[in-house]
Amino acid sequence: AQSVTQPDIHITVSEGASLELRCNYSYGATPYLFWYVQSPGQGLQLLLKYFSGDTLVQGIKGFEAEFKRSQSSFNLRKPSVHWSDAAEYFCAVGGTSGTYKYIFGTGTRLKVLA
Amino acid sequence: DAMVIQNPRYQVTQFGKPVTLSCSQTLNHNVMYWYQQKSSQAPKLLFHYYDKDFNNEADTPDNFQSRRPNTSFCFLDIRSPGLGDAAMYLCATSSRLVNEQFFGPGTRLTVL
Numbered sequence: 001a002q003s004v005t006q007p008d009i010h011i012t013v014s015e016g017a018s019l020e021l022r023c024n025y026s027y028g029a030t031p032y033l034f035w036y037v038q039s040p041g042q043g044l045q046l047l048l049k050y051f052s053g054d055t056l057v058q059g060i061k062g063f064e065a066e067f068k069r070s071q072s073s074f075n076l077r078k079p080s081v082h083w084s085d086a087a088e089y090f091c092a093v094g095g096t097s098g099t100y101k102y103i104f105g106t107g108t109r110l111k112v113l114a
Numbered sequence: 115d116a117m118v119i120q121n122p123r124y125q126v127t128q129f130g131k132p133v134t135l136s137c138s139q140t141l142n143h144n145v146m147y148w149y150q151q152k153s154s155q156a157p158k159l160l161f162h163y164y165d166k167d168f169n170n171e172a173d174t175p176d177n178f179q180s181r182r183p184n185t186s187f188c189f190l191d192i193r194s195p196g197l198g199d200a201a202m203y204l205c206a207t208s209s210r211l212v213n214e215q216f217f218g219p220g221t222r223l224t225v226l
Contacts, residue, residue: 019164039159043120043204043217044157084222090156094213100145100164104156 002027004093006105013081014113017070021076023091033074034093034102035113039087047089050074061085093114117141118218120205126224127195133166135221137189146188147215148180149204157204162190164210192223202223 005024013019025031028044032051036044055067065076074091091105119138127133136145145164149157161170165181177199179191192199202222208217 026119029142034214036217039203041220041222043118044206046214049214088154094215096203100147100162100208100213101159102213106156107154 002093002103002105004091004105006089006091006108008108009106009113010109012111012113015083017078019078019081019085019110020063021089021110022092023074023076023105025072025073025074025091025103027093027103027106030069033065034092034094035059035063035066035074036090036092037061037087038090038107040084044090047076070078081110081112083112083114086110118207118216120203120218120221121195122221123219124224126226127192128226129196130194133192133195135192135203135223137188137190137218138186139205139207139216140186141207141209141216142185143207143216144185144210145208146182147206147208148178148188148190150208151202151204151220153209160190171206185203195223195225197225199223215218 003026034049035047038044047063048057050057050067058064063078090104090106094102116178121136147162148160151157160174202220204220205218208215
């Protein structure tokens with residue numbers, strides 16, 4: 001079955017510390033991979049995406065993610081977290097052709113300590 | 115800037131009183147989606163349109179309907195809102211060529 005797992009429901013880090021949010025997926029074919037961020041009461045904003053090519057992708061706001069096919073993972077990283085990064089983060093998997101739906105992970109809520 | 119717009123941002127309705135939420139896009143995308151998102155949960159797809167072709171998710175209640183009169187606009191109609199329908203409703207779009215979804219800011223629905 002197709003699924004996306006974000007093992008960490010909540011993560012708390014201190015401002016300035018590094019961050020890694022985990023995402024594992026189960027998908028029959030090579031998927032498109034996405035990370036979205038959602039601030040309270042807002043819509044989803046795309047941080048970065050992986051379609052093909054270089055497995056390390058750079059996104060907005062200083063985020064990056066690495067696609068590891070052997071581990072079926074697409075973990076999100078940031079070297080130094082800012083207080084404004086506190087939000088909900090969703091990993092999503094999409095089909096590469098003919099299918100238009102996403103499979104979302106359950107989300108990771110990030111709290112940043114001053 | 116090309117974007118996805120949702121109106122209103124906040125909607126209050128009474129139990130059982132029909133309500134319509136609106137989504138418009140300037141991206142000229144073929145595919146439009148409606149999601150329901152409850153607190154601390156991932157968005158849940160209700161239905162999507164590929165051009166004028168309507169695709170309903172199997173578990174979407176009959177209480178939810180949608181209309182897409184043209185490429186730019188899509189509406190979500192809730193015929194008889196219940197307390198359990200209080201949620202954030204997100205509209206998204208994507209092109210038929212690339213499955214990357216662009217989300218609107220959402221409409222927060224309150225049911226009294």
